[in-house]
Amino acid sequence: MNNSSLISRYFFPSVKDKEFNKWANITLEAALNFLHNRDGQKLHAEISPNEISNFFRTIEIPERGEKIPAVLKETIEKIVKNSVRVSHPNYIGHMTGATPNFLLLCDIIISALNQNVVKIETALSATYVEWQTLCWLHNLIYNREKSFYNHILNHSDIAVGNYCSGGTVGNLTALVTARNILFPNIHKIGIYEAFKKADCTRAVLLVSQRGHYSIKKTAAIMGIGEENVITIPCEILTNKINLIELENTIQKLHHEKTKIISIIGVAGTTETGNIDDLKKLSQICTKYKIWFHVDAAWGGALLLSSNHKKQLDGIENADSVVIDGHKFLYLTMSHGAVLFKNEHSLDTIRHTAKYIIRESSVDLGRTTIEGSRRFDSLKLWFCFKAIGRQGYQTLIDKAIENAFLLSQMAESHPSFEATNKPETSILTYRYLPKSIKIQIKIIYEIWNLKNKDKLEKIEIHFPKIKNNFDLVIRQLNLFLNEININIQKKQRKDGKSFVSRTTLESIWKSQEIVVLRAVPFHPLTNQETFTEILTEQEILGDFFFNNEKENFFKKTPDAYCLFNDL
Amino acid sequence: MNNSSLISRYFFPSVKDKEFNKWANITLEAALNFLHNRDGQKLHAEISPNEISNFFRTIEIPERGEKIPAVLKETIEKIVKNSVRVSHPNYIGHMTGATPNFLLLCDIIISALNQNVVKIETALSATYVEWQTLCWLHNLIYNREKSFYNHILNHSDIAVGNYCSGGTVGNLTALVTARNILFPNIHKIGIYEAFKKADCTRAVLLVSQRGHYSIKKTAAIMGIGEENVITIPCEILTNKINLIELENTIQKLHHEKTKIISIIGVAGTTETGNIDDLKKLSQICTKYKIWFHVDAAWGGALLLSSNHKKQLDGIENADSVVIDGHKFLYLTMSHGAVLFKNEHSLDTIRHTAKYIIRESSVDLGRTTIEGSRRFDSLKLWFCFKAIGRQGYQTLIDKAIENAFLLSQMAESHPSFEATNKPETSILTYRYLPKSIKIQIKIIYEIWNLKNKDKLEKIEIHFPKIKNNFDLVIRQLNLFLNEININIQKKQRKDGKSFVSRTTLESIWKSQEIVVLRAVPFHPLTNQETFTEILTEQEILGDFFFNNEKENFFKKTPDAYCLFNDL
Structure with a gap:
């Protein structure tokens, strides 16, 4: 491309509006399409990270420029399609999430002004x-x-x-x-x-x-x-x-x-x-x-x-x-x-x-x-003007309500337990096999007792492991950690929903436990979303538990007594 | 606004496309209008910074949200109109400048993906x-x-x-x-x-x-x-x-x-x-x-x-x-x-x-x-794809050529001198009254000489100030500094063109001199732009010089001999 055509095509004010508007329409359509999730794509792309990485392996800067529609097409097919749908109501894994549609307009203005x-x-x-x-x-x-x-x-x-x-x-x-x-x-x-x-x-x-x-x-x-x-x-x-x-x-x-x-x-x-x-x-x-x-x-x-x-x-x-x-x-x-x-x-x-x-x-x-x-402060200014403090209150209250709701749903679910008491719009919980859920409260109680009381209580509930209670509980947690990691990974891979995971020491004190972590602050995330997510996680959890329990009990036969009805 | 309407209006995927597209069109039009500079507005807004600041004095977050078209209108009238037109070919004052139009599209994508x-x-x-x-x-x-x-x-x-x-x-x-x-x-x-x-x-x-x-x-x-x-x-x-x-x-x-x-x-x-x-x-x-x-x-x-x-x-x-x-x-x-x-x-x-x-x-x-x-790297990726290394070479070569050209134009102009030798697309120069331009080279030469040679040369060219040459030159520079500051400020205020200013110590050694600083890397900036800018600066410079010279010579009568034909 020679000098003058490069200039006349791409630089304001000499750029041709008609052509530019065509590009803008393609872009906006792709953006809205991504946000509406119309094509039913997975939250984390249809193809594997490895396949995605193959699109981006040329290590030399392209020598010659391509035409904009071609680059736009490549951008949409390789990049937009393979982005994480962080604004989907089922994406409740991180603090990166839903944003009001009009912020797209703010970014157009910020970019055009380029202050x-x-x-x-x-x-x-x-x-x-x-x-x-x-x-x-x-x-x-x-x-x-x-x-x-x-x-x-x-x-x-x-x-x-x-x-x-x-x-x-x-x-x-x-x-x-x-x-x-x-x-x-x-x-x-x-x-x-x-x-x-x-x-x-x-x-x-x-x-x-x-x-x-x-x-x-x-x-x-x-x-x-x-x-x-x-x-x-x-x-x-x-x-x-x-x-x-x-x-x-x-x-x-x-x-x-x-x-x-x-x-x-x-x-x-x-x-x-x-x-x-x-x-x-x-x-x-x-x-x-x-x-x-x-x-x-x-x-x-x-x-x-x-x-x-x-x-x-x-x-x-x-x-x-x-x-x-x-x-x-x-x-x-x-x-x-x-x-x-x-x-x-x-x-x-x-x-x-x-x-x-x-x-x-x-x-x-x-x-x-x-x-x-x-000039990113334009977004804050615009949001406060358009949503107002009251609107923000609505969004924030709903988001916190969401966290309470999911936490409650997990706690009262036969296959989960809440692992913190939410105060904002973040909560943690973890999968437990149904057959241990009722026992787990007794286990917590025992875990927190001291010496004599502890031994007494173990004698009543789990006499078979009175000599190695702590060790067995640790083994159990390691097993549950493995299952919860697998649930999180598989759910992410399946791409219908996304929660994240982290490790906490809060309840089991010096032992780290893996927990699922949800940030359900998207205004469209609701009870149905949670039911969907928990159902999927329960099925995955049961699958991993049933698959691995034989191995687990082989290595840790003493843990068997912790489970009901197995 | 109640909860459900807030959600359905502003959050994907439940947002109404038709309404959103209307907003997007208003925004794009405003953005293009700003970039094309069609309304002939000044580079630094028609109204004073103080008047602009008056738009932004409410110190409490708005309690209730307004409708998007209203906020957009306010954004365009108060913010877009009063932004600095950094992408104008006559804005050659800072490294913030022209960008290819398609980056607007990239910012739409970056914002929509929100990765x-x-x-x-x-x-x-x-x-x-x-x-x-x-x-x-x-x-x-x-x-x-x-x-x-x-x-x-x-x-x-x-x-x-x-x-x-x-x-x-x-x-x-x-x-x-x-x-x-x-x-x-x-x-x-x-x-x-x-x-x-x-x-x-x-x-x-x-x-x-x-x-x-x-x-x-x-x-x-x-x-x-x-x-x-x-x-x-x-x-x-x-x-x-x-x-x-x-x-x-x-x-x-x-x-x-x-x-x-x-x-x-x-x-x-x-x-x-x-x-x-x-x-x-x-x-x-x-x-x-x-x-x-x-x-x-x-x-x-x-x-x-x-x-x-x-x-x-x-x-x-x-x-x-x-x-x-x-x-x-x-x-x-x-x-x-x-x-x-x-x-x-x-x-x-x-x-x-x-x-x-x-x-x-x-x-x-x-x-x-x-x-x-x-996800700002998308912009680099897109630019390299669309412009290619060769395209960048074209832009960069032109930008450096521009700097050489303006530097040369200043140096050969009766009212300016170049104050550095450009290597990239930045250069400095300063206004000098025509009546001193020819003498200035002699002054430099003398300034750099040592002791005896210096005195001899002063005796030949400026015998009247042989005892206080250094002091007079310093006074002269202070005077020129004042003029160049005024030129830069007035030109910015008049809003047709913009160069920045800085201070250098390079030529006059231990004395700081104020210079005009240009960064002419916009691809549409050319010889005509420079002629326009220098002409305006010359007129301003002459005005300030003529206005102030009487005062100057009153305070520093010895400086008179440095000027020709006064």
């Missing part, structure tokens, strides 16, 4: 949209007086938060800020010198064992070290940070040459959706004068529901809060936000550059970790 | 597209044997690079990796312990004075400290790192308890687009066994042109390289990539989590700093 929000010279209205929506989120969390926000909106040199690609960069921003405030000048002199000046040899982050893996990643990046993320155990069953253990840890650290950069409250653990007691956490932080960060990437959305925001009580005392738009705010990828209680916190990571981000400017890039950024 | 490329369970084909295109970029830089890439594509546990939001996160990834390789276990134990184990009290990064501000930002985030970014002077006129000064610095540091984490080569400085001598830099890095990182966020694109790739000779020896898609690869926001020569480098920042990113998986999130990510 770079790092700087007002490349983003005019976009700068103010970011600013305003950051104030909206700040207001939602901190609910400061009106004059505070008016002051913010009139003073370009103040930033109450940043947008970023997601929770990870949000957590990084918050914790670097906390580090910089704790150690004066650390951003200039580095950790080694700053520690020496503070007569300190170690700095740590405290978070529950359910904290997101990005906290460790953040610690590694910012030079603190993964090992200095001290994970505090959770209370069994609630998945909330154990406050007594936390205070013990703080007091122990106060005797060492160790500084605590931040205590991190988890508002919606990724694995179970449960929320730490933020009120009590904030009181502890105040008592010990420690930076309080809340990772509300998932659960921050609850602030939009008057029925559920109470669960986040105490978040208004957080020094920093992360909320992800692309999770429970139903936005498309990628949209994260980090907010700060104090409007001067972000000053500690402020930077300028000559050609861009001048000191006196309103450039948003002054306080962000990222440089160039897409 | 989260952190994990294959939420991104199937997308995972392989990322993988393949990372190999394309790796191949472009390192040109390893075919078997190497086949090995990569068959071994999911190997990563030769990451995509990220842009150059800043790319630089952070590369430099954290370099840090982790230099200090074993640092990601676990942190900087303080790692330094002690290595018997070291300081770690530094070396980069030219033209290094991007993100290097300092990175140093601050990763705990090294901004002050430990040692900036090496550039050679005057070329804007390339001074290699002698660099080696002197390295040798000096070797005598201290200091470790050098990386030497950073700049392949396309943000301010002038010039490229360090990467070949020689790589030799120095080999000699001293130092990690060689190349920030080719802007200039990496030259590898696609057989006419210009020679300028990047030596990049194939870099341990890590950053390239931004959203700069000179003409992609929409945001698209960055970081590539590593060694396929095991990224192992040092690998992480896993139970519910996601399992150890044995092909999940792309294992080695990224970011967590959840958008």
Whole structure:
């Protein structure tokens, strides 16, 4: 293709509209077709990952360009068809899910405008949209007086938060800020010198064992070290940070040459959706004068529901809060936000550059970790305008109701047990063979007893294994783990529904158990969906159990007595 | 709006197509209208930033949702109309610019698929597209044997690079990796312990004075400290790192308890687009066994042109390289990539989590700093397919030609001088009053002379200021700085064209001068555009000069003799 035709075909303003509109129609049709799932394709594509990978094996950049309709066709056949239908109501496995249709329109606008929000010279209205929506989120969390926000909106040199690609960069921003405030000048002199000046040899982050893996990643990046993320155990069953253990840890650290950069409250653990007691956490932080960060990437959305925001009580005392738009705010990828209680916190990571981000400017890039950024805040602005707080409340309440419902259905089902008590729209459960379901409660009870009581109870219920009860239960769990992994994999492969899986230690204490993990926040996901999913999982579970039980009992004959009617 | 209507209106698959298509048409029309600039709006909106900001001052999240057509209308009137027309051929001020029209289609697809490329369970084909295109970029830089890439594509546990939001996160990834390789276990134990184990009290990064501000930002985030970014002077006129000064610095540091984490080569400085001598830099890095990182966020694109790739000779020896898609690869926001020569480098920042990113998986999130990510690599894949390497060469060659042309036009113009020699598609120049243009060369010559020669030459040309020549020149430059700032601001405000500005120290050595900075890489930008822009700038410059010269000569009467025919 020669120069002039390349230019006239592909670059505005000389592009031919008629041709472009034809391409746009093909694209929109393919997009809608994917979203409507009309062709009845599987959630994870008809063909195997290996077959898909074969489409993408040429290792050299194509030498010559192809015509757009040809590339579009290839895109649709190879890529669109083989994408994961994350927006399907039966896809309840991850926090990536349903988004309102109009976000497609927002992405068209964002792409066409192609603003770079790092700087007002490349983003005019976009700068103010970011600013305003950051104030909206700040207001939602901190609910400061009106004059505070008016002051913010009139003073370009103040930033109450940043947008970023997601929770990870949000957590990084918050914790670097906390580090910089704790150690004066650390951003200039580095950790080694700053520690020496503070007569300190170690700095740590405290978070529950359910904290997101990005906290460790953040610690590694910012030079603190993964090992200095001290994970505090959770209370069994609630998945909330154990406050007594936390205070013990703080007091122990106060005797060492160790500084605590931040205590991190988890508002919606990724694995179970449960929320730490933020009120009590904030009181502890105040008592010990420690930076309080809340990772509300998932659960921050609850602030939009008057029925559920109470669960986040105490978040208004957080020094920093992360909320992800692309999770429970139903936005498309990628949209994260980090907010700060104090409007001067972000000053500690402020930077300028000559050609861009001048000191006196309103450039948003002054306080962000990222440089160039897409105008993704339009999606939040548009959603809040179109759905409103009330609409969000409807969506969020329904999503949480969904989680309660599925959890209840699992718990009352002869072949499943719930493994956490949901608070948001995440829940875990696992398959159990029917023949053990009734016994399992007795087993739990025994497991939690001590010495004499334990032996007595075992003698009553399972006299045959009184000498090796713990070992047998462990074997049983390993067997159940295997079955649950197989259920999850096979269901994913069959492609009618999708739940994810994870491992928890909550109920069986020091033993990890594999659980199925559901995030049923799609507004079209309902009781019928759950019945369908549980039925499929039960059939799969029974199949794997029946297939493997002989082997299992051969290896662990003692376990036989745990089952009824076998 | 009640629950059921919210769901049926906005969420696929129950949404009504007909209504949605109507919205899509309105959106596409607005997008095309913006791109075609048909309404003759200014590049930076008709109304002032302050007036725009007034649209976005409500500080509470709207309580009730509005209908989509209403929100769309508001979006178009308040946001689209008041966005910066970065894709206009007369907008040559920043690296944010023209993109091929079909990227709008890619963004529709990316948004509809809403894949989260952190994990294959939420991104199937997308995972392989990322993988393949990372190999394309790796191949472009390192040109390893075919078997190497086949090995990569068959071994999911190997990563030769990451995509990220842009150059800043790319630089952070590369430099954290370099840090982790230099200090074993640092990601676990942190900087303080790692330094002690290595018997070291300081770690530094070396980069030219033209290094991007993100290097300092990175140093601050990763705990090294901004002050430990040692900036090496550039050679005057070329804007390339001074290699002698660099080696002197390295040798000096070797005598201290200091470790050098990386030497950073700049392949396309943000301010002038010039490229360090990467070949020689790589030799120095080999000699001293130092990690060689190349920030080719802007200039990496030259590898696609057989006419210009020679300028990047030596990049194939870099341990890590950053390239931004959203700069000179003409992609929409945001698209960055970081590539590593060694396929095991990224192992040092690998992480896993139970519910996601399992150890044995092909999940792309294992080695990224970011967590959840958008499927932005589709844009690179599509562009390379549609444009091809040859097409890119056409675009890039034209863009560089443009820079030469404008630089030449400025240099030969009676009212401008070029202030750097362009190598990519960035150039700087500044306005000078016609009456000084001829003298300016003599002034430069004198400025660079030493002692006796200098005095002699001043005596010949400007005898009146022989005792305070330096001071007068400094005053002159301050005056010119003011004029050039005013030109840039006024031109931006008038909205017909846009160039940016920055400050350089190259020609006048220790004095900073304000220069106009152009990035003329839009394929429709041409000689006529430049004539238009220079003519406008000349008129503005003359206006400001004539307006202010009386004041200037009043304060600095000695400067009068520098001007001809005044």
